[in-house]
Amino acid sequence: MSLATALLALIWLSVTAYALLGGADFGAGFWDLIAGNPDRGHERRTLIEHSIGPVWEANHVWLIFVLVLMWTSFPALFAAIASTLYIPLTLVAIGIIARGSAFAFRKAVTETWQRRLFGAAFAFSSVITPFFLGALAGGIASGRVPPGLANGDIITSWVNPTSLACGVLAIAVCAYLSAIYLTADARRGGHGELAEYYRRQGLLSGITVGVVAVAAIAVVHADARQIYRELLDGGLPLVIVSIVAGLTSLLLLTRRDYIAVRVTAALAVTAMLWAWGVGQYPELLPGLSLDQAAAAHATLQATAIASLVGLLFVVPSLAWLFVLFQRDQSRAARRDS
Amino acid sequence: MVSHVSIAAAGSIIAPRSQMGFSLGWHIILACLGVGMPGLTLFLEWRGQRTGDVHYRLLARRWARTLGVLFAVGAVSGTILSFEMGLLWSGLMEHYGSVIGLPFAIEGFAFFVEAIFLGIYLYGWDRLTPRVHLLSGIPIFLAGVLSAFFVVCANSWMNSPQGFTERNGKLTSVSPWSAMFNKATWPETTHMILAAFMVTGFLIASVYAVAMLRGHRDRYHRLGMLVPLSFACAVTPIQIVVGDWAARYVADDQPAKLAAMEGLFRGRHGAPESLGGIYYDNALHGAIRIPDGLSLLARLDPRAYVAGLHEIPVDQRPPVNIVHLAFDSMVGVGFALLALGAWFGWAWWRHHDLPASAWFLRAVAVSGVAAVVAMEAGWITTEVGRQPWIVYRLLRVDQAVNPATGIGWGLPLLLIVYAVLTVAIVYVLRHMVRSRPVPAAPQESDLADYEVG
Numbered sequence: 078m079s080l081a082t083a084l085l086a087l088i089w090l091s092v093t094a095y096a097l098l099g100g101a102d103f104g105a106g107f108w109d110l111i112a113g114n115p116d117r118g119h120e121r122r123t124l125i126e127h128s129i130g131p132v133w134e135a136n137h138v139w140l141i142f143v144l145v146l147m148w149t150s151f152p153a154l155f156a157a158i159a160s161t162l163y164i165p166l167t168l169v170a171i172g173i174i175a176r177g178s179a180f181a182f183r184k185a186v187t188e189t190w191q192r193r194l195f196g197a198a199f200a201f202s203s204v205i206t207p208f209f210l211g212a213l214a215g216g217i218a219s220g221r222v223p224p225g226l227a228n229g230d231i232i233t234s235w236v237n238p239t240s241l242a243c244g245v246l247a248i249a250v251c252a253y254l255s256a257i258y259l260t261a262d263a264r265r266g267g268h269g270e271l272a273e274y275y276r277r278q279g280l281l282s283g284i285t286v287g288v289v290a291v292a293a294i295a296v297v298h299a300d301a302r303q304i305y306r307e308l309l310d311g312g313l314p315l316v317i318v319s320i321v322a323g324l325t326s327l328l329l330l331t332r333r334d335y336i337a338v339r340v341t342a343a344l345a346v347t348a349m350l351w352a353w354g355v356g357q358y359p360e361l362l363p364g365l366s367l368d369q370a371a372a373a374h375a376t377l378q379a380t381a382i383a384s385l386v387g388l389l390f391v392v393p394s395l396a397w398l399f400v401l402f403q404r405d406q407s408r409a410a411r412r413d414s
Numbered sequence: 415m416v417s418h419v420s421i422a423a424a425g426s427i428i429a430p431r432s433q434m435g436f437s438l439g440w441h442i443i444l445a446c447l448g449v450g451m452p453g454l455t456l457f458l459e460w461r462g463q464r465t466g467d468v469h470y471r472l473l474a475r476r477w478a479r480t481l482g483v484l485f486a487v488g489a490v491s492g493t494i495l496s497f498e499m500g501l502l503w504s505g506l507m508e509h510y511g512s513v514i515g516l517p518f519a520i521e522g523f524a525f526f527v528e529a530i531f532l533g534i535y536l537y538g539w540d541r542l543t544p545r546v547h548l549l550s551g552i553p554i555f556l557a558g559v560l561s562a563f564f565v566v567c568a569n570s571w572m573n574s575p576q577g578f579t580e581r582n583g584k585l586t587s588v589s590p591w592s593a594m595f596n597k598a599t600w601p602e603t604t605h606m607i608l609a610a611f612m613v614t615g616f617l618i619a620s621v622y623a624v625a626m627l628r629g630h631r632d633r634y635h636r637l638g639m640l641v642p643l644s645f646a647c648a649v650t651p652i653q654i655v656v657g658d659w660a661a662r663y664v665a666d667d668q669p670a671k672l673a674a675m676e677g678l679f680r681g682r683h684g685a686p687e688s689l690g691g692i693y694y695d696n697a698l699h700g701a702i703r704i705p706d707g708l709s710l711l712a713r714l715d716p717r718a719y720v721a722g723l724h725e726i727p728v729d730q731r732p733p734v735n736i737v738h739l740a741f742d743s744m745v746g747v748g749f750a751l752l753a754l755g756a757w758f759g760w761a762w763w764r765h766h767d768l769p770a771s772a773w774f775l776r777a778v779a780v781s782g783v784a785a786v787v788a789m790e791a792g793w794i795t796t797e798v799g800r801q802p803w804i805v806y807r808l809l810r811v812d813q814a815v816n817p818a819t820g821i822g823w824g825l826p827l828l829l830i831v832y833a834v835l836t837v838a839i840v841y842v843l844r845h846m847v848r849s850r851p852v853p854a855a856p857q858e859s860d861l862a863d864y865e866v867g
Contacts, residue, residue: 130857130858131858134485134532134533135530145518145519145521149519155508159501159504160500163500163821166501173490174491175831177486180856181487181855182838182839184856185845227818231819372515373588375587380590387524391527391530395530397534398534402537
């Protein structure tokens with residue numbers, strides 16, 4: 078494997094981590110949005126705050142990582158995407174500001190009307206941000222972002238059938254992942270009713286993901302034949318893994334196997350992302366191959382070394398954060414029971 | 415030089431430049447607190463553990479929670495900047511992304527570590543042993559300082575580009591490590607990290623000075639002011655020496671910037687140091703001049719030659735008044751803060767107490783905003799002084815901007831967003847200062863509340 082491929086894989090791993098972890102935090106915002114009025118939704122919202130509080134900040138950093146690795150290792154790819162898709166990217170940026178700061182502010186205020194205001198900003202931006210992220214992914218996948226500076230259409234590159242389908246799919250996936258994580262968190266915290274609520278929502282959103290995914294494949298078939306062929310060509314085994322893992326998840330949810338369902342749900346989403354990645358490889362944009370987009374060898378080498386050293390620090394720290402947080406929850410559950 | 419010369423008309427770069435300047439200027443205040451607050455908070459926590467004094471512990475807890483909110487907002491406003499690198503300056507990133515990217519990538523890791531340990535530190539407050547908790551805060555401090563270092567490395571490269579060769583607009587060999595450690599790296603990063611310490615120290619001290627002026631003169635408020643103030647006052651003289659070092663780097667490497675900082679049109683031997691004044695008709699009017707001062711400061715020789723703006727082609731001269739006044743503001747505030755520190759130090763040496771005058775508290779109360787003004791003025795000097803270059807002498811700003819139509823709309827949109835954000839954060843911080851008990855940080859999880867719910 079060439080150094081450029083290795084770095085592309087690292088970027089794609091970061092995209093996956095962001096989808097699985099950051100995506101679930103966005104999904105939590107979706108459930109926050111529909112949790113109901115302050116009285117009825119209080120318990121649901123408290124669970125959400127509790128579940129994402131210590132980790133959402135770290136989960137967000139994967140995105141920054143994707144950006145810096147991309148512009149360091151594949152500057153031409155980054156410049157083409159950013160200059161053509163600047164409208165959805167600006168909207169994503171605003172969504173990220175609103176979501177992060179509103180979540181922080183909601184914690185810090187006490188009056189109901191203030192908590193509602195910041196809560197609404199948090200929840201609303203949590204829903205629109207993954208939509209725009211999905212839309213720009215759809216724009217890239219359907220070949221609407223040509224290489225070069227601002228060579229694509231600044232509107233139709235992200236307002237098109239594939240982008241729309243991917244945007245809706247992104248919202249559904251985030252909600253689904255989050256419901257599954259929340260179910261397990263609620264159960265570990267000893268909240269049976271809440272766990273049941275999120276289990277039902279998980280089933281519902283899981284079915285929605287399935288329906289939207291099938292619809293999205295039909296849209297892609299009609300709208301972007303190239304990526305459709307690639308998906309069925311190189312990506313087919315992964316597409317199958319995704320479908321099987323998704324169906325298994327629904328089965329596990331009905332059987333209340335909350336730990337296993339975390340694994341299969343994550344697998345379903347991961348396989349879907351990698352199916353796209355494998356399908357599109359090695360052409361990053363129409364007419365822009367991996368080698369053409371890659372930075373100088375010295376830069377790739379330095380970035381790879383820096384990333385390896387960085388991961389040596391990041392991975393154990395992240396593990397400690399998650400272990401500390403999960404262990405504490407199970408201790409609380411034991412105290413309750 | 416890139417091939418797509420002047421893809422944007424000169425006028426259309428004002429909006430993206432303002433947008434970048436505005437988002438950077440906003441973010442940098444929070445970034446300073448992210449660099450400076452962890453160390454001070456840990457110091458208080460350590461004192462609290464050593465002495466058993468509840469005031470230290472309470473202050474540490476409060477600052478940690480405030481840091482949690484500021485860090486959350488700082489993280490998102492920083493993310494916007496990495497978006498804007500591509501949205502606004504895609505020409506820069508396309509051409510030089512592979513040269514300038516490495517420090518950003520490393521900064522990404524440092525920031526990651528900072529975010530993770532902030533989560534551990536805030537979440538683990540009552541869950542880890544005091545010793546382990548204190549230790550878990552150290553990576554936040556180290557990663558914060560390193561983040562600042564690496565991100566300013568990228569800026570220093572724009573002032574002192576090296577580590578690559580270019581032929582006919584194509585990069586032929588790239589050495590990212592040598593690009594990262596360029597001539598501007600050490601003076602710029604040191605100057606910025608110390609500025610972050612000063613901004614943090616004076617800002618926090620000013621909050622407690624205001625409370626003391628309102629009559630809260632108990633031990634809690636006194637400590638809340640004394641610790642950050644002593645720290646900031648100790649850093650200030652070092653900063654002035656480092657500032658001098660940074661200015662000498664500019665004199666050597668960026669003559670146009672130095673000439674603009676001083677409003678010097680004709681280069682000369684024995685150039686005077688000029689304070690204040692307005693620049694028009696190719697001369698500085700109404701300035702106070704110290705004979706031979708500039709030559710002495712820049713070259714350590716009163717007769718040394720200092721280059722003037724007339725040696726720079728007209729279309730490559732930075733806007734003089736902005737740079738000159740920003741530079742004078744930074745230096746002026748720096749010396750005022752030094753005087754404040756001297757006043758404080760004198761009183762402490764003589765009486766082992768604060769100066770008795772209420773004017774001292776008033777001075778401390780404005781020192782926070784003053785330090786922010788100095789820091790922002792310093793950045794304006796660096797960035798506007800480099801104009802019209804985005805990469806000094808290699809790439810002009812108008813060649814680096816995203817040529818897509820309509821990017822100017824980002825500015826009004828972002829201005830609205832930042833206005834709302836500013837109001838909200840000021841409101842929330844005021845609320846956090848007043849309410850008892852202290853509201854939880856966004857990284858904390860209120861398990862007690864959760865179990866009841």
